[in-house]
Amino acid sequence: MTLEIVLQSVVSGLMFGGVIALVAVGVSLIWGIMDVINFAYGEYLMWAMYLTFFLYAGAGLDPLVSLPVNALVLFGAGVLTYRLVIQRVMRGPVFAQLLSTFGLFVLLRYTAWLVFRPDDRQAQSLVSNGVLKLGELRVSTGELVAFVGSVLATSALFCFLTWTKTGKALRAVAQDREAALALGIEPDRLYAIAWGISAAAAGVAGSLVSPFMYVNPLVGDVFLLPGFAAVALGGFGNVYGAFAGGLVIGVVNVTGGTLTMPKVKLALVYLVFLAVLFMRPRGLWGR
Amino acid sequence: MRGRVLGLVLAIIGVVALGVFAPDAQVPKEVVVGVIIPLTGPAPGTGQDCKVGAEFAADMINGGVKAATGSALLGAGWNGIPSLGGARLKLVFADSQASPEVGRAEAERLITTVKPSATMGAWHSGVTVAIAPVIERYRIPHTTVSTATELTQRGFQYLFRVGVNAHQGGEVLFQYLEWMGKDGKKWNKLGQLHEDTAAGVNFANAVEEMAKARGITPGLRVPYSREQANMDSEILKLKSAGIDVLVQTSYTSDGIIIRKTMRKLDYAPALIFSQGGFDDDPKFYEAMGDDANFGSKRQLWSPALSSSKPILKAINDEFKRRNGRDMNDNSVRYFTNVQVIADSINRARSAEPAAIQKAMVGTDLRAEQVLLVHGVKFDDKHDNVLARAMVAQVLDRQLKIVFPPEAATARPVWPIPAWSAR
Incomplete structure (x- = not known):
């Protein structure tokens, strides 16, 4: 195996990891602020991909053009999920929270199955088929756009959490809900915003992957399982750690598969994940 | 007495009527x-x-x-x-x-x-x-x-x-390779890329078995599961192993991702041979356009055989x-x-x-x-003993028979042109 092949696999892994990273960021945001695991997150991504497809097939919108629409619709869906489901179970036992997002997962998946049938569908984009050459290294334009989009979306979230009043309030609620309440911060409103932002990240990810990935009712699993591994790897609740974890997962997946056998690449991902948890139970960048 | 005769006549009529109508009722x-x-x-x-x-x-x-x-x-x-x-x-x-x-x-x-x-x-x-x-x-x-x-x-x-069956479908691959060899076409390593359900695994097993029987050492075999977004490691593995005769079993969506990844990573073996699947589906041609060209497949029919x-x-x-x-x-x-x-x-x-x-x-x-x-x-196992196949190659987005020569409607393009030369 030549150095060129290994380098190519690292670049490919980073590109793939960018998408996983955005999914991980969305999952991690809710975990960090509310200590709730959203098992339905992959289904948000799947519904976002369907929305992208139908905007493409029905209105001729390129997935990148429909990205803001996707983000807004998914933001609304996230807020609605919080108001209708999560808010009601927040004061219940942890199992109630777990089961509610699991129930949501089943509902969203099988509603899609019923409505859309299990056909594979794919939107085409201006960036679907291009290839960029950087010396001997090659990147598809679709994957590069997805990677850059993921970096930009995560940076925007960073700015929001760091410098805006609402972002600071969100972090305050995450640190100590009762103290934030005593300071006049209304947690319910902030939780709803957090669910909205998290779902909007799935909307953005759905638009970004659509140029190179087909959608069917099961597609959420393709991204969510590595996404969960990235969250745990980066540190539960650490949004930036989750992003870095996503990149690591991508590289382990592609480079690991290339150096060993591609069939075991997912096993390698979980092996690294277990090894990190064994040595650092809070993840690589956990607090 | 008259009553008995009448009864007998009615009974006979009844039996005759049943005889006439019963078969119709059964059809x-x-x-x-x-x-x-x-x-x-x-x-x-x-x-x-x-x-x-x-x-x-x-x-x-x-x-x-x-x-x-x-x-x-x-x-x-x-x-x-x-x-x-x-x-x-x-x-x-x-x-x-x-x-x-x-x-x-x-x-x-x-x-x-x-x-x-x-x-x-x-x-x-x-x-x-x-x-x-x-x-x-x-x-x-x-x-x-x-x-x-x-x-x-x-x-x-x-x-x-x-x-x-997988063996009958694979047989034509080796006949084709032998025929191309006589025509001076060279190749080095035979490898396989296949989805990991029964169709892919069985065909890959059959090809390996037939290769060994012909003294050909099968090269790399890369099975994959269909539900995944990234196939880079599969293609990089084949490229680095120098596989220039690639036997591929894929369904439509994974077939599209694989062909796009081949293009991205500049991997063009001399021959891509499939047992059908992705390259029978019109959706593959819609998605790939000219990138669908030059793949070959086992073919069981052609209107061009109308002579x-x-x-x-x-x-x-x-x-x-x-x-x-x-x-x-x-x-x-x-x-x-x-x-x-x-x-x-x-x-x-x-x-x-x-x-x-x-x-x-x-x-x-x-x-x-x-x-x-x-x-x-059918033989005693209910396999079709008469089954045999031809080889078709996608040329100008259409499947054209290239082997056997008596059925061919086009000359095969060998090796598949490099992506940069298309």
């Missing part, structure tokens, strides 16, 4: 055949091809395809099943969704609710493996074109394979008039499935599954009676 007006295919899921285009092929054949059996009249095709000129007084053939479709679990449940539902005389399907080998025990349990004669060799190795009495079988063109023209596209391997194989079942029903003179199964064992259709390049005759 069905229609014979139901169940078709289990992937109408939704990852291969809906493939399922649609199978569906229209089967419907076209049923229409011919029922007298609705005048273009076939006068030809040697089995069922041409029929107006229903002849031995059943013209009983019409009725197809009832069930959607396997390309899932073994769904396929099995649908087979059970179809058999218990519709009560078909025979069934066919399910295209995906993995689904056929799942439904075979069901049709065996209910004793329904079933035809399939699934290629997994293992299907006919398990002693099923009611399962019949109309098309090629030896003139009916092919007329039938294909009629099919195209109705469906807006040429027949392909899938529509032709399901057309043949219907012919085989109709022939068995006709020879059995019955719509009873057990009688049809007995008749199906004795099937002997010559190549001119079907659209396939080969006839249909």
Whole structure:
């Protein structure tokens, strides 16, 4: 195996990891602020991909053009999920929270199955088929756009959490809900915003992957399982750690598969994940 | 006394009346055949091809395809099943969704609710493996074109394979390589890339076995699971191993991701050979455009063979008039499935599954009676002993026969041009 092949696999892994990273960021945001695991997150991504497809097939919108629409619709869906489901179970036992997002997962998946049938569908984009050459290294334009989009979306979230009043309030609620309440911060409103932002990240990810990935009712699993591994790897609740974890997962997946056998690449991902948890139970960048 | 005579006369009339009317009451007006295919899921285009092929054949059996009249095709000129007084053939479709679990449940539902005389399907080998025990349990004669060799190795009495098995389909690859070798075309390493369900695994096993039997050391074998967004490591692995004859088994969506990844990573082996699947599906050609070119596949039919079988063109023209596209391997194989079942029903003179199964064992259709390049005759395992294949290459987005030479309509492009040279 030549150095060129290994380098190519690292670049490919980073590109793939960018998408996983955005999914991980969305999952991690809710975990960090509310200590709730959203098992339905992959289904948000799947519904976002369907929305992208139908905007493409029905209105001729390129997935990148429909990205803001996707983000807004998914933001609304996230807020609605919080108001209708999560808010009601927040004061219940942890199992109630777990089961509610699991129930949501089943509902969203099988509603899609019923409505859309299990056909594979794919939107085409201006960036679907291009290839960029950087010396001997090659990147598809679709994957590069997805990677850059993921970096930009995560940076925007960073700015929001760091410098805006609402972002600071969100972090305050995450640190100590009762103290934030005593300071006049209304947690319910902030939780709803957090669910909205998290779902909007799935909307953005759905638009970004659509140029190179087909959608069917099961597609959420393709991204969510590595996404969960990235969250745990980066540190539960650490949004930036989750992003870095996503990149690591991508590289382990592609480079690991290339150096060993591609069939075991997912096993390698979980092996690294277990090894990190064994040595650092809070993840690589956990607090 | 007169009363007794009258009673006797009435009894005789009754018996005669029963004799006259009973046979009519036993002859069905229609014979139901169940078709289990992937109408939704990852291969809906493939399922649609199978569906229209089967419907076209049923229409011919029922007298609705005048273009076939006068030809040697089995069922041409029929107006229903002849031995059943013209009983019409009725197809009832069930959607396997390309899932073994769904396929099995649908087979059970179809058999218990519709009560078909025979069934066919399910295209995906993995689904056929799942439904075979069901049709065996209910004793329904079933035809399939699934290629997994293992299907006919398990002693099923009611399962019949109309098309090629993995070994018969792989045989043509080695004949083709030998022929190309005589023409001075060189290659170094044979490798395989295949999805990891029954169709992919069986074909890869068969190719490995046949390669070893010919003294060829099989190179890298890369199985993969279909549900994934990134195939870079699979292609990089093949590229770094220097595989220049690639045997590929993929379905449509994964086939599209693989071809795009090959282009991205600049991997162009001298030959890509498949047993069908992604490259039979119109959606592959829509998604890939010119990037679909130069792949080769095992092919079982071509309208270009009409010089030896003139009916092919007329039938294909009629099919195209109705469906807006040429027949392909899938529509032709399901057309043949219907012919085989109709022939068995006709020879059995019955719509009873057990009688049809007995008749199906004795099937002997010559190549001119079907659209396939080969006839249909079953061995004791119910494999088709006459099955054989050709090689087609995608040139200008169309499948053209390149081997054997007597059937060829185009010269093969070897090696496949580098991506940068297209």
